[in-house]
Amino acid sequence: MATGRGLNNTALVVLGMIAAGRRNGYEISRTVGVSTRFFWPASVGGIYPELRRLEDAGLLEAEDDPRGEAIRHSYALTPAGRAALRDWLADDALGHFEMRNEDLLRLFFAAELDVDGQVAILRKLRAGHEAQLEQLESGARPAAERGAGPNRLLVLDYGIALHRSAAEWCRQAEARLLGR
Amino acid sequence: MATGRGLNNTALVVLGMIAAGRRNGYEISRTVGVSTRFFWPASVGGIYPELRRLEDAGLLEAEDDPRGEAIRHSYALTPAGRAALRDWLADDALGHFEMRNEDLLRLFFAAELDVDGQVAILRKLRAGHEAQLEQLESGARPAAERGAGPNRLLVLDYGIALHRSAAEWCRQAEARLLGR
DNA sequence: TTCCACATGTAACTAGTTACATGATTGA
DNA sequence: TCAATCATGTAACTAGTTACATGTGGAA
Numbered sequence: 001m002a003t004g005r006g007l008n009n010t011a012l013v014v015l016g017m018i019a020a021g022r023r024n025g026y027e028i029s030r031t032v033g034v035s036t037r038f039f040w041p042a043s044v045g046g047i048y049p050e051l052r053r054l055e056d057a058g059l060l061e062a063e064d065d066p067r068g069e070a071i072r073h074s075y076a077l078t079p080a081g082r083a084a085l086r087d088w089l090a091d092d093a094l095g096h097f098e099m100r101n102e103d104l105l106r107l108f109f110a111a112e113l114d115v116d117g118q119v120a121i122l123r124k125l126r127a128g129h130e131a132q133l134e135q136l137e138s139g140a141r142p143a144a145e146r147g148a149g150p151n152r153l154l155v156l157d158y159g160i161a162l163h164r165s166a167a168e169w170c171r172q173a174e175a176r177l178l179g180r
Numbered sequence: 181m182a183t184g185r186g187l188n189n190t191a192l193v194v195l196g197m198i199a200a201g202r203r204n205g206y207e208i209s210r211t212v213g214v215s216t217r218f219f220w221p222a223s224v225g226g227i228y229p230e231l232r233r234l235e236d237a238g239l240l241e242a243e244d245d246p247r248g249e250a251i252r253h254s255y256a257l258t259p260a261g262r263a264a265l266r267d268w269l270a271d272d273a274l275g276h277f278e279m280r281n282e283d284l285l286r287l288f289f290a291a292e293l294d295v296d297g298q299v300a301i302l303r304k305l306r307a308g309h310e311a312q313l314e315q316l317e318s319g320a321r322p323a324a325e326r327g328a329g330p331n332r333l334l335v336l337d338y339g340i341a342l343h344r345s346a347a348e349w350c351r352q353a354e355a356r357l358l359g360r
Numbered sequence: 361t362t363c364c365a366c367a368t369g370t371a372a373c374t375a376g377t378t379a380c381a382t383g384a385t386t387g388a
Numbered sequence: 389t390c391a392a393t394c395a396t397g398t399a400a401c402t403a404g405t406t407a408c409a410t411g412t413g414g415a416a
Contacts, residue, residue, distance in 0.1 A: 008375070009280070016289035026395050040285045041278065043377055048397055070384040072395065088286075089293055089301070094308050095282025098221065100189070102275025105220045106268075108335045109196035113269055118331070121269070128274050151298070155288045158349060165345045169338060188403070206367050223405055228369055250412040252367065 006057075007088060010042045010050045015077070015085045018060065020149075022074045025051055034140050035152065038132065038159050051075060059084055103128055119177055126170035133163040186237075187268060190222045190230045195257070195265045198240065202254045205231055214320050215332065218312065218339050231255060239264055283308055299357055306350035313343040 007015070013036055017028045029044045036042065051073075054060040059081035065074040077085065103125040110118040136159050144152050187195065193216050197208045209224045216222065231253075234240040239261035245254040257265065283305040290298040316339050324332050 010376080012282075012285060016285065016292075019289065019292055024395075025397090026393095030394095036285060036288060039279050039281045040288075041280070041376095044396090045378070045398085046376060048395095067394080068385065070395065082292075085289070086292060089289060090297060092304075094304060094311070095284075095286060096280060097282065097308055097312070098278075098280040099219050100221070100276060100278040101219045102192075102277065104275075104335055104338065105192060105196065105216060106275060107338075108216060108220075108332055109199065109265070109269060110331045111329045112196075112199055112262075112266060117270060124272075124274060128277055131274070132277070149291045151290045152288055154353060155284055158284065158287075158346075158353075161349050162342065162346055166338075166342055169341050173334060173338070190404085204367075205369090206365095210366095221404095224368090225370085225406070226404060228367095247366080248413060250367065 007084065008050070009040070010046045011054060012088065013040055013042050014047060014050055014054065015059065015081060015088075018075050018077055019082065019085055022063075022076050024065065024072055024074045034143050035148075035156070038136065038140065039155070054081070101125075101128075115177065119174060122170055122174045122177065126167050126174070129163045129167040129170065133160060133167065136160050136163065187264065188230070189220070190226045191234060192268065193220055193222050194227060194230055194234065195239065195261060195268075198255050198257055199262065199265055202243075202256050204245065204252055204254050214323050215328075215336070218316065218320065219335070234261070281305075281308075295357065299354060302350055302354045302357065306347050306354070309343045309347040309350065313340060313347065316340050316343065 013032060014028055017023055017031055023031075025044075025048050029042075029047050032040075032042050032047075051060065051062075055062050055075070058078055060075045061078050062073045062075050065072045103121060106121045107118070107125060110121055113121075136156055141153070141156050141160070144156055193212060194208055197203055197211055203211075205224075205228050209222075209227050212220075212222050212227075231240065231242075235242050235255070238258055240255045241258050242253045242255050245252045283301060286301045287298070287305060290301055293301075316336055321333070321336050321340070324336055
């Protein structure tokens with residue numbers, strides 16, 4: 001448990017975010033929204049219960065941090081929490097990898113459509129990559145430039161590179177399809 | 181419902197596979213295992229119940245196809261099933277896109293580790309892409325060359341291109357990290 | 361006769377999303 | 389005073405994975 005196991009998808013991102021400094025649930029969920037969600041989604045509804053679970057497990061300690069009348073808690077890692085995080089970070093096994101791309105599935109089955117329909121799918125696939133690219137370049141990347149360390153920028157750049165080359169691949173595939 | 185809605189992730193891949201010709205659950209699950217799983221996972225445990233649900237919904241028709249004493253069913257699309265598939269394929273809205281990459285999340289939080297630890301994560305990230313690449317090039321691609329249409333090859337080539345450029349990105353990032 | 365591929369199915373579990381509900385603070 | 393943002397939380401739902409259970413056919 002303290003060896004990095006028993007941590008679900010939400011727990012991993014929560015622990016990692018708090019490692020960089022005290023955070024409350026709202027801040028974590030905001031940061032996820034402009035950074036990890038591109039490669040590690042986690043929704044608000046899962047974050048709050050997970051914070052309490054991690055506190056119960058002794059990996060986090062909560063502190064009351066009221067804002068006027070409003071309730072607010074901020075969390076920090078306990079030594080056990082930091083150890084669990086490090087164990088997970090240093091784990092030798094290949095990490096979980098998963099991808100779901102509906103337009104790619106459409107393309108896979110596109111024999112059912114005429115060429116126009118197939119081109120439309122390719123364009124949509126490209127549009128999706130361009131949209132992600134846009135969000136990374138104009139949203140996430142500028143936000144990370146103020147304050148985030150080099151690793152975080154590195155990861156965003158990975159995303160930018162990937163979506164850019166995917167979009168380029170789509171452009172070429174479209175040209176080939178039309179040239180047939 | 182017949183407009184392409186009410187179809188869950190498993191239903192989409194099941195319908196698409198059957199559109200190309202009569203199939204049984206086992207065949208679908210095998211084909212998923214060497215093709216769509218790279219961008220659209222679906223597990224056996226979900227496929228059989230979904231086949232029955234789609235039959236109940238009138239999108240599939242089942243036929244007994246015993247193999248000696250052993251029970252076997254093969255499924256074909258009904259006209260309603262083909263209409264639902266076409267509606268989904270021709271849907272204008274951007275498709276669902278999701279990615280989960282644990283080693284990328286590790287890299288994101290790698291400030292917690294020393295440079296050696298960071299390099300190890302980058303190598304693992306690369307190894308993951310190379311493993312996918314290997315499976316696509318040596319497993320999926322050759323299998324698809326016998327029998328699969330051009331769209332299927334196209335999709336596998338997309339995967340190959342993507343993982344190859346991701347692996348290349350990792351190699352460069354590692355060099356930069358060591359050069360610091 | 362043994363093993364592997366073929367073939368189907370279910371139950372239990374785990375996880376995660378969406379939507380809703382509530383209320384305080386801040387700035388325009 | 390109004391809207392947006394901050395902040396926390398829960399309930400209902402949907403989905404999906406894993407593991408188990410069972411048995412046949414064909415090849416070596």
